[in-house]
Amino acid sequence: MSRWSENNGRLIFKYDAETLWIEGWGTNGLRVRATKMYQMPEEDWALLSNPSPCCTVIHISSEGASIQNGKLIAKLTAMGKLTFYNIEGKVLLDEYVRNRMDIQATYCSALEIEGREFKPLCGGDYALTMRFESNPIEKVYGMGQYQQPYLDLKGSDLELAHRNSQASVPFMISSLGYGLLWNNPAVGRVTFGKNVTSWYATSTKVLDYWITAGDTPAEIEEAYAKVTGTVPMMPEYAMGFWQCKLRYQNQEELLKVAREYKKRGLPISVIVVDFFHWPLQGEWKFDKTYWPDPEGMIEELKTLGIELMVSIWPTVDYRSENFQEMKEKGYLIRTERGFRMSMDYMGNTVHYDATNPGARAYLWDKAKQNYYDKGIKIFWLDEAEPEYSVYDFDNYRYHLGANVQVGNIYPVMYAKTFFDGMQEARQENIINLLRCAWAGSQRYGALVWSGDIHSSFESLRNQLAAGLNMGIAGIPWWTTDIGGFHGGHIEDPHFRELLIRWFEYGTFCPVMRLHGDREPHKSQQGTTGGAACLSGADNEVWSFGEEAYTICKQYLELREQLKPYITQLMQAAHEKGTPVMRPLFYDFPKDDVAWEIENQYMFGPDVLVAPILYEGVRERMIYLPKGSTWTHLWTKEKFLGGQTLQVQAPLEQIPVFIRDEMQIF
16 A cells, blocks of 8 residues: 555545655745654645635655645655755755654654654643754744744754743744744754754644745745735824823823823824723723723823723732633633642732633623723733743643643634724724734734833843834734833933934834833832832833933834825735845845844835944944945945945934935924
8 A cells, every 4th residue: 555645636645654744835844744643634724714715736755755735845766755956956944854754854863753742641632843954054944932132043952831031932934945834833943953853742643744945034934924814904093103101091091192292282092091091901091090080081082193002911819700600611821730720910810711612702701881882992901921830831731721732722712802802893993003913913903012022222132123023923013111111210321322323223123112011110009900000110102211211202203204105015924924124135136145134124125224232332233235336324325235334323213225216304
């Protein structure tokens, strides 16, 4: 009996307990699945159900088999070893196999190491390791958001799990000309080692990944977007400035800030009611003591041209009016051992189970009654990892399964909770702010921010790498807390310099949002409900001294001037999945130097941004890519591409260059 067979364009290989499927999936793409279960699991996870027609060509012989979809070819040896090639016959990716069984393999070894290793777990599932050969000259980008400064991830070891400020989005682009999605929501790791690349899942039933080939990073990115979805079109208001702080303590305080922005003639699009505006966690409504007239507040803000965003937490306090009902209906996540509690901030709480359709409908119903029907059309879905007091991933279980096996899907389902409800209410151009994402989050209107990060230049450098890799990972809507979240004292001149440099950088991010837990903290106002949660110092643009205010005002006006250009960028993100901010190589793939630059980026195709990432710096080196002319935004000097310049950067100026005399401003 042949080990290979074909069924409706799918190449099937069977040997011993393993079944392997390879099939065309989208443009120039192949989906690879393998299992040792009695049948192949059916979940598509991040992938859309075979989203576009493809014409695969399969060849089977006595010595092996191959399958081709457009520019990508996969070949199987007699023992099932997989190698991927582009249309020119160049090896893109090769399984790492070290054994004596496969005489067709490149390596014949006594090590007996499998490329696809299913290690049985007690209870029936498997710990999975997928190994590929490593090319030491390869560069790797994407994979989501990690708090480290490296853009090129080759040599990195990454946890495939979510934490506060860490978002695992397991899609990568290689400088060798391929992209790969690890389509498995299990907690695990990936190591892009010098000698081997290893993907690991703690517990799973299936190996599942998608791979594509392309001539440019843009072609690879767009193929990925076609199989996982794109963001909606961003609403016009969201392209402006968002004002936020931890935390406006009452209705009048928030309205006073909004009125002051308008009194000063400052652009503002969104203002935010942060956490603990509710009586208890799990009671998704305004506390009437401090927010007595939400409808009136929302109406006044609308007359000022400002949208109100409210914070939603997925945590449910044991004392909440909804706790018992949600527990009885199975709408809360469970613990495998110990007392049923997943977070203890401001009360003993358990997260709602976003993987449960009933729980999603229940939460949206509460949010619709208490927020949406009052006129709120944008939500801040915080704690989206979800955050645990203790990250014992093996101690939590969801409706869809154990956290170690499905946990990374949680932020996708959290975004889907609100996206589905808002879509059912016929809202268009949906956008919601989340603190985490996984592959596919983008199609549910997820704007991701980088979490509770420190207020420091070191942290700012981390955000530059995080934002660029999130874009490559397929999440084009991304932002940070301008100034960082923890540790900034509003009277400290060092922090004020950081705030200015971050504000300049934030002007050239997909969303410009000022937020933070500033020092010194304010005294507690009230003794009931959310008032027990303290508030940070003032965090408006006039809160940091006259010099900072003058500079911030300049950049608020600059952001307004950028709106027509940003609209074009958001259209490209919506239609093709194009990252709004991206590394230089994305637009200049034939420029070898562009692949080496990690401290500059392109804001769309025509604006080159070189943020100031160190305290006290007033000049820096900048590389201008080949093939274009570049105009300095501030001096209007023109330069030919393909050269490195020393550029002045006084405190009020972030180095920015415009490509080929484009009329951006």
